[in-house]
Amino acid sequence: MSKRIQAGWALLLVGWMAALVGDAANGEAEVTELQAQLLEQIVADARETRGYTGRAQLSQRVLDVMAAVPRHAFVDRYGTASAYANRPLPIGHGQTISQPFIVALMTDLLDLEADHRVLEIGTGSGYQAAVLAALVKQVYTIEIIPALAQEAERRFEQLGIENIAVKTGDGYFGWPEAGPFDGIMITAVGPDIPPDLLAQLKVGGRMVLPVGSQYGAQNLKVVTRLEDGRHKAEDVLPVAFVPLTGDH
Ligand code: SAM
Numbered sequence: 072m073s074k075r076i077q078a079g080w081a082l083l084l085v086g087w088m089a090a091l092v093g094d095a096a097n098g099e100a101e102v103t104e105l106q107a108q109l110l111e112q113i114v115a116d117a118r119e120t121r122g123y124t125g126r127a128q129l130s131q132r133v134l135d136v137m138a139a140v141p142r143h144a145f146v147d148r149y150g151t152a153s154a155y156a157n158r159p160l161p162i163g164h165g166q167t168i169s170q171p172f173i174v175a176l177m178t179d180l181l182d183l184e185a186d187h188r189v190l191e192i193g194t195g196s197g198y199q200a201a202v203l204a205a206l207v208k209q210v211y212t213i214e215i216i217p218a219l220a221q222e223a224e225r226r227f228e229q230l231g232i233e234n235i236a237v238k239t240g241d242g243y244f245g246w247p248e249a250g251p252f253d254g255i256m257i258t259a260v261g262p263d264i265p266p267d268l269l270a271q272l273k274v275g276g277r278m279v280l281p282v283g284s285q286y287g288a289q290n291l292k293v294v295t296r297l298e299d300g301r302h303k304a305e306d307v308l309p310v311a312f313v314p315l316t317g318d319h
Contacts, residue, residue: 101151102151105154106138109137109138109142109156113129113157117129120176120308123307123309124180129176133206136178136205139205140198142168143155144226145226146160146162157170162219164218165313166216168195168199169198169312174199174202175202176291178206178256181256182254183203185206185207188252189254189256190212190245191211191212191256192212192213192245192257192258193212193315194214195223196219196226197226197227200223201227201235204234204235207234210235211246211249212236213246214239215241215242215316215317223237242315243315245270247267247271251273252272253273254278254279256279259312260282260285260315261282261315262284269296272296276296277294278295280292280294281312289311290307291307291310293305
């Protein structure tokens with residue numbers, strides 16, 4: 072190959088690599104911008120719903136994590152603009168990833184601390200579990216659809232998230248060997264508070280879950296486990312979730 076042709080190739084290669092690096096930088100800048108816009112909407116939604124939730128502001132720790140966890144990595148079939156829109160999205164198998172504001176609110180309502188161990192029912196895409204994992208020591212998550220559980224596990228591996236354990240099965244019965252938990256979150260709606268899950272909650276621990284019917288009214292509830300097997304349940308916000316399925 073002549074020196075002139077070699078130099079031409081080298082220039083082409085440098086130009087191509089610069090374009091690739093430029094694209095990656097543009098992509099990162101776009102994600103940062105979309106994450107910032109989403110955060111503003113979450114903050115605004117929190118203010119607007121304070122009459123229901125009693126929380127005009129979510130904790131800064133939760134907001135920081137919402138700004139940092141890459142939602143686009145959990146909804147890889149969509150573009151980044153859809154991934155950072157403040158709305159639920161289909162994730163296949165008739166299931167959805169929840170609206171980011173609801174993810175932030177449910178996370179906030181658990182009042183998490185860094186040394187907590189948390190159980191999530193309804194892994195779905197894995198996004199909510201990743202948000203929880205950025206705030207606490209260990210997350211356990213159960214998904215009833217095997218393909219979704221496997222996909223979520225693959226995403227956690229790819230993202231280097233090591234403090235989430237995934238199980239395939241009916242989360243209505245919880246994960247007794249791993250309990251008791253400081254917090255439990257259910258991301259699918261059922262008609263009651265699952266008694267096995269209540270039993271796996273520490274005294275003083277909180278459970279956040281939607282209760283109601285698939286096509287009727289649903290309410291987000293916060294349940295606190297009290298001494299002597301008692302509990303206190305508070306209604307927080309009307310919501311719309313996919314059903315908790317299984318033979319329970
Ligand atoms: N948390 C998820 C995320 O971040 O993508 C979204 C959850 S989606 C709204 C509800 C999930 O609950 C679905 O993936 C569904 O398959 C799952 N599910 C429904 N019934 C279940 C059950 N009995 N046990 C475990 N998972 C269940």
